[in-house]
Amino acid sequence: MQLMRSLRSATGDITALQNLRVFHAASLAHTYILFSGTQVYIMMDKDPIQAALAGATFQAFREAAVSLPPDVIRAIDRAAAAETNPVARGEFANILRNIKAAGELGVPLCQDTGVPVVYLTIPPDVPLTQGLYDAVAAGCRIATEKVPLRPNVVDPLTRHNTGDNTGPGMPAIHVRPGEKFTVTVLPKGAGAENSSRIAMLLPSHVYGIEGFVVETMLRAEGKPCPPVFLGIGIGGTFDLAASMAKEALLLPVDTMTPYEQQICDSVNKLGIGPMGQGGDTTALAVKVKTAGCHTASLPVAVNVQCWANRHATREVKW
Amino acid sequence: MLGEPARDTGGKVVTNAPVQLRTPLGEEVLALRAGDHVELSGIVYTARDEAHLRMQKEGIPFDPKGAVIYHCGPVIKDNRVLAAGPTTSARLNELSGFLLDKGVRGLIGKGGMGATVREQLRGRGVYFAFTGGCAALASSHMALKGVFFEDLGMAEAVWVIALDRLPLVVGIDSHGNDIFESVRHHADEVFRKNYPKAGRT
Numbered sequence: 001m002q003l004m005r006s007l008r009s010a011t012g013d014i015t016a017l018q019n020l021r022v023f024h025a026a027s028l029a030h031t032y033i034l035f036s037g038t039q040v041y042i043m044m045d046k047d048p049i050q051a052a053l054a055g056a057t058f059q060a061f062r063e064a065a066v067s068l069p070p071d072v073i074r075a076i077d078r079a080a081a082a083e084t085n086p087v088a089r090g091e092f093a094n095i096l097r098n099i100k101a102a103g104e105l106g107v108p109l110c111q112d113t114g115v116p117v118v119y120l121t122i123p124p125d126v127p128l129t130q131g132l133y134d135a136v137a138a139g140c141r142i143a144t145e146k147v148p149l150r151p152n153v154v155d156p157l158t159r160h161n162t163g164d165n166t167g168p169g170m171p172a173i174h175v176r177p178g179e180k181f182t183v184t185v186l187p188k189g190a191g192a193e194n195s196s197r198i199a200m201l202l203p204s205h206v207y208g209i210e211g212f213v214v215e216t217m218l219r220a221e222g223k224p225c226p227p228v229f230l231g232i233g234i235g236g237t238f239d240l241a242a243s244m245a246k247e248a249l250l251l252p253v254d255t256m257t258p259y260e261q262q263i264c265d266s267v268n269k270l271g272i273g274p275m276g277q278g279g280d281t282t283a284l285a286v287k288v289k290t291a292g293c294h295t296a297s298l299p300v301a302v303n304v305q306c307w308a309n310r311h312a313t314r315e316v317k318w
Numbered sequence: 319m320l321g322e323p324a325r326d327t328g329g330k331v332v333t334n335a336p337v338q339l340r341t342p343l344g345e346e347v348l349a350l351r352a353g354d355h356v357e358l359s360g361i362v363y364t365a366r367d368e369a370h371l372r373m374q375k376e377g378i379p380f381d382p383k384g385a386v387i388y389h390c391g392p393v394i395k396d397n398r399v400l401a402a403g404p405t406t407s408a409r410l411n412e413l414s415g416f417l418l419d420k421g422v423r424g425l426i427g428k429g430g431m432g433a434t435v436r437e438q439l440r441g442r443g444v445y446f447a448f449t450g451g452c453a454a455l456a457s458s459h460m461a462l463k464g465v466f467f468e469d470l471g472m473a474e475a476v477w478v479i480a481l482d483r484l485p486l487v488v489g490i491d492s493h494g495n496d497i498f499e500s501v502r503h504h505a506d507e508v509f510r511k512n513y514p515k516a517g518r519t
Contacts, residue, residue, distance in 0.1 A: 087497060090355050090487055094449035097485075102454035110451040111393050111401040150393065191406070191450070211513040218509045221502060222429045223406065225450035269512065270505040275428060275450055277489065278501040308451050 049126060050135035052318035053183060057139025060185040062147050063312035065108040068099060071254040072309045079227060079281040088279025095307055109308050113149040114187030116140045116171035117246065121178025128175060136173055137166045181316040184250065192228060192306040195220035198242055201298040209234060209300050210263050216302045217267050222276020225306035227284045229253055233301040236291035244289035245303035250311055253285040260286045336485065342384025343423035347444050350488045352495035356446060357483040361463065362386040366405060368474035370413035372467055379466040379476065382420040389427030391473030399460040399479060403453035404428040411435055418442055426486060430498030436490050445490035459484045
């Protein structure tokens with residue numbers, strides 16, 4: 001009866017009980033995941049917050065895998081229109097056609113659907129519990145089966161694949177306070193992630209930041225599937241610089257500060273171009289986040305992101 | 319390092335219609351030049367690392383004369399190609415020679431290949447680049463026809479796929495021209511000129 005009541009509240013239509021497949025998620029007590037056609041309902045008879053979060057996480061993964069945010073598409077459109085190299089123009093044409101095809105067919109943009117990186121904002125009336133972490137993982141598992149996402153998460157040493165894109169420390173979940181309860185997913189593909197770098201520069205070498213970023217793309221060439229977005233974290237500590245670099249990828253990419261523009265222009269002088277085949281645009285945008293750091297330190301991290309800068313945010317309503 | 323620089327890296331805009339090609343390929347590939355746009359139709363065979371090793375050991379399960387190999391580990395569902403973007407070709411640098419020796423005329427992938435393959439292609443075949451990440455676009459130009467070595471798993475099996483005008487660019491031609499190599503050379507020069515102090519921090 002508990003199940004029936006929950007379903008009714010979610011769908012407003014008890015006839016949806018037809019064609020239902022009911023699963024019990026082993027890792028979450030009292031959790032029911034219901035599939036009906038393309039709709040998914042997650043019911044937890046004890047905690048509606050967790051149910052809503054798992055559902056929102058799944059929806060965000062589906063949106064992120066299949067479509068790109070409007071500012072990302074604007075940045076690609078603008079570079080495509082300005083490109084003068086004929087090989088690069090062909091690459092841009094394919095990228096734009098791919099974005100269209102993924103949307104029309106409802107399939108992932110790229111077969112590398114990444115590893116799950118998740119950001120939560122928690123309002124004062126939502127208690128921060130282990131249950132929230134479990135709910136995000138549940139949403140990730142459902143997305144892996146239903147979008148579908150390629151199971152990419154493995155044990156780092158045995159390389160054993162967990163099969164559902166979760167594992168110890170995965171999804172990577174970052175929490176901060178906020179006015180609204182939101183979940184943002186950033187599925188991170190490996191080609192671009194593997195080209196990322198961090199350096200502890202000399203504090204007297206602030207001028208060296210640009211060279212480090214440019215050198216990162218010089219080494220990367222076509223491997224991260226350029227044109228890329230570059231998230232740069234400057235300052236903080238070794239670990240904070242890296243997480244700022246990743247979070248910078250969530251900033252709007254169709255505007256840049258003069259400093260960001262300068263680094264972006266310098267990267268583009270390399271002429272690596274789309275897929276390393278030459279062209280005017282190697283980096284579509286550079287986004288910088290900074291934090292205070294030790295007077296004796298200058299940490300700089302570059303998180304490389306392929307043209308498919310996938311991320312999506314859902315408000316969690318419960 | 320190159321006989322001649324690859325064309326089309328100087329910024330001039332050309333609007334040539336893509337060359338239409340159909341597999342199996344023949345001598346017509348020798349006329350292609352690095353930078354040419356091509357639309358490829360006909361049967362291609364996917365193969366990644368494991369499939370290359372198996373073919374080396376047990377033989378090629380299809381007629382290699384004029385065949386085209388696609389470096390790709392597709393997502394197949396209900397006998398349909400769901401997503402089939404290219405994988406990094408450089409992993410197969412040391413595993414491609416025997417295919418070209420047997421008559422293979424085309425390789426498709428992303429990121430280019432090494433100097434060994436550039437030489438092996440000379441006078442015989444070409445390397446086509448397909449845009450990385452364009453898995454949905456690829457699948458919209460594909461029909462699944464069959465599979466070899468299915469025991470290798472979905473990503474590593476050899477899938478037989480019929481292409482309908484897949485848009486490609488010639489990355490390495492049969493005359494030693496290689497757009498990846500010329501781009502790399504140019505980027506190195508720019509970096510050395512603009513950051514003479516790099517590496518000394």
